[in-house]
Amino acid sequence: MASGEAPTGDLAVAATGLRDGSGGGADAGVGPLDAAVNELERRLLRDALAATQGNQSEAARRLGISRVGLIKKLARLGLR
Numbered sequence: 001m002a003s004g005e006a007p008t009g010d011l012a013v014a015a016t017g018l019r020d021g022s023g024g025g026a027d028a029g030v031g032p033l034d035a036a037v038n039e040l041e042r043r044l045l046r047d048a049l050a051a052t053q054g055n056q057s058e059a060a061r062r063l064g065i066s067r068v069g070l071i072k073k074l075a076r077l078g079l080r
Helices: 008-016 032-051 056-063 067-076
Strands: none
Touching: 032 056, 032 067, 056 067
16 A cells, blocks of 8 residues: 555444444445445434434435435435
8 A cells, every 4th residue: 555545444444343344234235335434324314313303304404415315315224
């Protein structure tokens, strides 16, 4: 690895704490980067919904996505 390059294999571990990327549930069968991205999206969605007392329209606005997009993400990530 060249100087200054990020160790990409460690990014998923740092984000999720999972060595093999197997988060189970909605992440079963995806690679470590996908699992890390999914976990980050889950955290952001949960935080936005908590900050807006569950108001999906306001949470979506704060996240810069449509309400329908938020609902689809919630379903895809098993949060609905």
